[in-house]
Amino acid sequence: MASFPSLKGNEAEYIESRLETYRAGEKVGANSGLMIPNAKDLSDDDIANLAAYISSSFK
Numbered sequence: 001m002a003s004f005p006s007l008k009g010n011e012a013e014y015i016e017s018r019l020e021t022y023r024a025g026e027k028v029g030a031n032s033g034l035m036i037p038n039a040k041d042l043s044d045d046d047i048a049n050l051a052a053y054i055s056s057s058f059k
């Protein structure tokens, strides 16, 4: 669905940067408000691990 973007095909750097932006509470799209609470408590390690996992597994 357009409001819930697919995570596949993204570089790890892109996913990391998005999660850092959401963690900081900054909006990047119309529905960032749904994602910001999910990223709020992530550590730097969490973000690095999620980005590595998603970019290598979601094909």
Ligand code: HEM
Binding pocket: 003, 004, 005, 006, 007, 015, 018, 019, 027, 028, 029, 030, 031, 032, 033, 034, 035, 038, 050
């Ligand atoms: C492990 C859990 C999750 C991860 C790793 C994750 C990761 C991401 C990433 C990387 C993006 C950016 C996508 C892009 O820019 O193409 C994103 C966007 C988004 N996510 Fe999540 N997400 C998670 C859970 C959730 C949940 C539970 C919801 C629903 C409540 C959600 C709703 C959204 C929405 C609506 C967007 C688009 C926000 C916008 O318009 O800026 N996500 N997510």
